[in-house]
Amino acid sequence: MKKFPFQKRTLALIAILVPLLFLFVYVALRSGPLAPVSVVLATVEESEISPAIFGIGTIEARYTYKIGPTSAGRVKRLDVDTGEYVKAGQVLGEMDPVDLDARIRAEDAGFKRAAALIDEAQARKDYAQTQSSRYNLLLKSRATSKEMAASKRQELQIAAAGLTAAREDLSRTAADRKALQAQLNNLVLISPVDGLVVSRDADPGTTVVAGQFVVEIIDPGSLWINVRFDQTHARGLAAGLPGRITLRSRSGEFQTGRVLRTEPLADAVTEETLAKVVFDQIPEPLPPIGELAEVTITLPKMAAAPVIPNAAVHHINGQAGVWKHRNGHLQFTPITLGESDLEGHVQVHKGLKSGDQIVLYSENALKEHSKIHIVDHIPGVTQ
Amino acid sequence: MISLAGRDIMHSWGKFVFTGMGLGLLIGVTLSMAGIYRGMVDDARVLLDNSGADLWVVQKDTLGPYAESSSIYDDTWRGIRSISGVADAASITYLTMQVRRKGVDVRAMVTGITAGGPGTPGWPPYLIGGRQITRGHYEAVADIASGFKLGERIKIRRNHYTIVGLTRRMVSSSGDPMVFIPLKDAQEAQFLKDNDAIREQRRRTTENSAFNRPGVPGLLDAIIASQSVNTYVNAVLVRVGKGHNPDKVAESIRRWKRLTVYTRSQMEEILVGKLIATSAKQIAMFLIILSLVSSAIVAFIIYTLTMGKIREIAVLKLIGTKNRTIVGLIMQQSIALGLIGFVVGKITATLVMAPIFPKHVLLEPLDSVFGFIAVVMICILSSIVSIRAALKINPAEAIGG
């Protein structure tokens, strides 16, 4: 009873002050710049990696048929619409002939007239032939003058030439008519291939100039992807390499494909290399032309070598290296990097061997004499 | 001689400890304030450190890229790369924007980094999780302060990005977490309009008969395509080769490329001296106010405690206690209060306030030492009023009248 009150108070005081002091010391040493840096270690492992390169591209059709009239005119009818499949030789539409029929009739009349003119020339030639033969006989019997006979011979020559001219005029008229007929036939827009109508750019009544297209048809079997790869990452890109294609609209699933060719011309402005990638199997339903696609090209596997995650690579004064951990001390070890894959693994050619412990993640930038605290994962990072 | 102050504290320890804790919270706020300032300066330094650059090449006569907007052609780096002394040059874009994640906007500084791999200027120098970007598109490394998780899909403007890596302490000078994405995506994001705007622009272009000429098929498409091209970046980060003087390299870039170039120290000057100068002044004001409030509180508490002991002090004086002992009693109590306050303050600042503050709070040990000295000084000064009052107490008061 005598000593109790005082002791209780002392105990309470100790109960408050001691944890407070303990916390204070902990706080002073364990936080702020004096605190050790939490690091996550990784072990270098020998493994083979499959490097890959990644690019994005747009779906394009390899063959595009832009169909339109050969001469300016007005669209009369258009039988197909966007999204329809057409067969080779199928009539897609027709241009309005306007005055073409009348012109053909005029040509027909001209033809008949030319035929009549041939008859006339023939008659003239026949008459001139007869006259010329008669005067020849007369000359032999000296019944006419030499001059008269020569005149009749010349008339015959003129009549023959007249006939030839009339004949040629007839073929010209026939050819003219044929040309008009061809033009009339060309007013029909015909699909050259089996394909898909992707656009219909003019409707009946629209006047179009020569060369302007009315319907655009693609060959669905010829879809490919025009892929752009960043030049720094495009090493090893070659025709025939397999790849995985993920369409923007179908993220999560992928199609297989391969590189058809790499373009000899790169894009100098965007610093990208271009390549065409084809599907192994054209996806159904057909992806829209112009859709974005992500393409991952798998390069041949590299022989096994020490592999580290790319997060472990640090650069000090331009020198690539890793923080090697040995007995609680850190040492910056310069390394030579080799191939890497898209999952962030990098092969190391020089500087590390498998089994070495290196710093993978750190809470702060590391220095040679940093105090470290090894953890499973940095606080706050959910696995 | 027993310690009168100690005995008094022991006697009314509850009052003391709780007052000390209250004071401690105030000191904690004060320390946090100093920590926020240090954190801002540190953020600026870390921002510069993490960029890995020795020189910043920006649009002529701007304070870019952090303090002012700057835009230069994205092929500028090629010309800079060829200048003697430049070991590495990489374009970079910075844009503070809203990043969407599951329908929630997070304000972040989206940083476009040149493809190339770790070590390229602008890349995050170290990670705390995941991996660095390996694909040239649609991958992102985000700061953990953004709240993004590994593997999550985020939306920046029109594109979706997968978080592949996490960083720590990578924030803009205004404290927004950084999100690193490939440069090309970032360029697109920075200058990309929303779909409505694009459609509107297309419509306007289409309706302009000068662009949409019936006799020239393809002209309209070409014009629309040319409108959406973007070939600008905000800055070029330059790493200077070993043995070259950054100032000289900067000078030659300035001279030949007619661009503005900042060295590390100039950039720090811009960030610390200009960008956060106002905030720093605010914090300094807060620090002063908090210090004054703290000293007022200490003075008030000590004065109250002393006035509560007038009789005892009078008795002590009457029975012959030296003034020194009485001064010691009051001052020791004041300092003890300060010590409890400081310890509590330091703990709360570190364990409670620093983690919950949205901004980085850097508690420098040296600041704590200064803080400690300041607390002790404030306590000594605050006790002066009480000491004067105590010394004025007439021992005769103990004797009835």
Next chain:
Amino acid sequence: MTEKGITIVGLKKRYGSGDTAVDALKNVEMHVAPGEVVGLIGPSGSGKSTLLKCLGAVIEPTAGQMMLGDDLIYDNGWRVKDLRALRRDRIGFVFQAPYLIPFLDVTDNVALLPMLAGKPNAEARKQARELFKALDIEHRARAMPSQLSGGEQQRVAIARGLVNRPPVILADEPTAPLDSERALAVIRILNEMAQKFATAIIVVTHDEKIIPTFKRIYHIRDGVTYEEKGEGRSFE
């Protein structure tokens, strides 16, 4: 320790100066021998308090002499240098209220005085405990003042007044808050202590219960003391 107790001759105290001057003490003559307990009685305004303060070396008299044993304390304006040490070492105080230091336990409340005089803690506490037996507060030695009854507190206060074995103890209304039984007990203790330690004790009081116990009483009226014989009644 002197055989002579406390002696006061012609003590005067004037507050202020010129026209507003007030003579609080005009002529005080007192002598208390060691071992003697005397009463000091006077109505309010009589200069009782002023006299007590002069005796307690808190204020200085304007004129007159005060001697503690053989030592001259005041002599017509002259005074010993260190009144604080004088109060600490040679004058014991017992007040109307006990005025114990609330944050010190009973032992340390008493031991504080020898400690202030520079004695080591252990020795000072020993010195304090020696008194407790005589005052019957041994069992309360480790208690805090707030845990004591009024009578116990007053006894601790007496112990504090005695601990340095001062030649003189000033008791200011020591019995005011106590009932008559306890008041008499206090007076008995004071008498015992005076005997035991050969201390001169001056009890300032107007407590009718205890006035009859004094053998000698000083009345003070208008700053002048008059000595008279008390009843010297037994306080049992």
